[in-house]
Amino acid sequence: MARNIIDGKKVAELLRQQVRDDVREWVGRGNRPPMLQAILIGNDPASGTYVGAKTKACKEVGIESETVTFPDTMSVRELKEAIRTYNNDDSIDGILLQLPLPGHLHPSQVIETIDHRKDVDGFHPMNVGRLAVGQPTFRSCTPAGILELFRYYSVMTKGRHAVVVGASNIVGSPLAIMLSRENDSGKATTTLCHKYTRDLTRHIIQADILIVAVGSPGLITGQMVKEGVVVIDVGINRVSDSSRDKGYRLVGDCDFESVAEKASLITPVPGGVGPMTVAMLMKNTLLAAKKSIYPSDNM
Ligand code: L34
Numbered sequence: 001m002a003r004n005i006i007d008g009k010k011v012a013e014l015l016r017q018q019v020r021d022d023v024r025e026w027v028g029r030g031n032r033p034p035m036l037q038a039i040l041i042g043n044d045p046a047s048g049t050y051v052g053a054k055t056k057a058c059k060e061v062g063i064e065s066e067t068v069t070f071p072d073t074m075s076v077r078e079l080k081e082a083i084r085t086y087n088n089d090d091s092i093d094g095i096l097l098q099l100p101l102p103g104h105l106h107p108s109q110v111i112e113t114i115d116h117r118k119d120v121d122g123f124h125p126m127n128v129g130r131l132a133v134g135q136p137t138f139r140s141c142t143p144a145g146i147l148e149l150f151r152y153y154s155v156m157t158k159g160r161h162a163v164v165v166g167a168s169n170i171v172g173s174p175l176a177i178m179l180s181r182e183n184d185s186g187k188a189t190t191t192l193c194h195k196y197t198r199d200l201t202r203h204i205i206q207a208d209i210l211i212v213a214v215g216s217p218g219l220i221t222g223q224m225v226k227e228g229v230v231v232i233d234v235g236i237n238r239v240s241d242s243s244r245d246k247g248y249r250l251v252g253d254c255d256f257e258s259v260a261e262k263a264s265l266i267t268p269v270p271g272g273v274g275p276m277t278v279a280m281l282m283k284n285t286l287l288a289a290k291k292s293i294y295p296s297d298n299m
Contacts, residue, residue, distance in 0.1 A: 004260065006232075006267045011152045012145075012275035019282045020061040026290065027062065034289035036065040036120065036281075037086045038096045041079070041105070042072030046238070047098050050278075054096065057278045063285055072102040079105060080113045087115040093289040094120035096281065099170065107169075117294045120284040123169060132177050136293050138284050143175035145276025146211065146232050147185040153265060155209065155230050158187040163207035165220075165253075167194040171213040171234055179209075200224075212253040222258030231259055231266040234273050 001007055027033055036058055040051050051067055058065040070079070086095050095118045101107055111119075116126035122138035130137035150157060162179045166172040172192060180190040193203050201224045204210060212220055213234035225231065235253030252269035260266050267273055287293055 004263060004265050006149055006153060006265055006272060008267055008272040008275050011149060012279040015279040016057060016061050016282060019286055022286055023062040034063045034093045034285050035091055036063055036094045036096060036285045037092045038065060038067040040067055040069045040098050041074060042102050051098050053278050054281055057282055061282050063282060076105055079110055083113045094118055094285040096121060118288055120281060120288050131174060134181055138293060140170060140174045141280035142171045142234060142273060142277045143178055145273060145280045146175060147178060148276060157185060160188050160208040161206055162188040162209040163191045163193060163203055164211045165193045166213035167192055175211060214253050216253055217251045218255045220254040220259055222262050225259055225262050227262050228264045231263045232273060233267050233269055236269055236274060
């Protein structure tokens with residue numbers, strides 16, 4: 001692997017080993033294994049792959065998991081009903097509602113139904129709010145995984161200019177919050193760009209650290225970035241490729257060749273951020289089981 005390529009697969013594996021050791025210790029002290037309930041709605045092939053990767057990781061680290069699959073015709077009421085059942089089930093520590101949802105199910109409405117103490121994705125407004133004011137919380141898995149990569153590769157954020165492209169609730173927004181907080185993984189001057197940003201290049205060229213989470217293949221090219229920039233490419237796009245067995249290959253939001261030429265560090269797709277997302281979910285599920293974030297029962 002070239003010297004400037006971030007090996008997300010390797011770091012994720014180290015993280016999973018750590019979680020596996022911690023789970024073993026937790027169970028060794030007489031506790032039942034952590035348990036993750038995954039909810040998959042419809043038959044989006046990418047979502048199926050991601051949930052599959054998550055249940056596989058659970059198995060590897062000693063976390064129990066179950067995946068329930070609902071048809072994409074299910075109603076909001078039925079989904080909320082199912083979530084309440086999981087909320088009330090003491091044998092379930094974490095609830096994962098895989099996104100995106102079919103169009104008629106509005107994510108924010110449904111996510112609020114999840115018990116914030118079981119919200120291992122960190123999407124519940126309670127957890128996002130706690131993140132924003134610097135209280136202990138479940139941190140959304142992809143941004144938390146990115147900060148973990150910075151830690152592993154000694155990427156300093158303090159005082160540097162981080163530019164986040166894409167303001168989704170899953171990645172861009174929580175990441176911008178994390179990077180701008182006054183703690184060891186933050187202290188960055190943070191710019192959050194989105195689809196209304198004028199002259200995107202003017203912002204991107206200034207980035208010491210560039211995180212792109214848009215879902216638009218080839219959006220960022222080498223000419224747009226500063227020499228020495230650290231690039232995190234969160235996009236996972238399937239582009240058709242008849243030379244592959246599956247008929248497609250995965251690419252990020254960066255034109256990898258040209259951006260990698262100028263970057264001091266860059267994540268590949270696949271093998272960059274994706275595996276980190278899965279590893280951080282394992283970490284959060286263990287935190288949920290240990291009730292580390294919300295210790296008291298009467299919240
Ligand atoms: N609720 N929905 C919820 N939580 C999440 O954290 C997610 N996300 C995103 C989509 N919806 C979600 C994921 O799980 C994206 N995502 C995710 C998870 C795993 C991988 C990619 C995205 C992953 O394992 N990627 C591999 C390649 C997988 C493949 O072959 O398609 C990689 O190396 O990037």
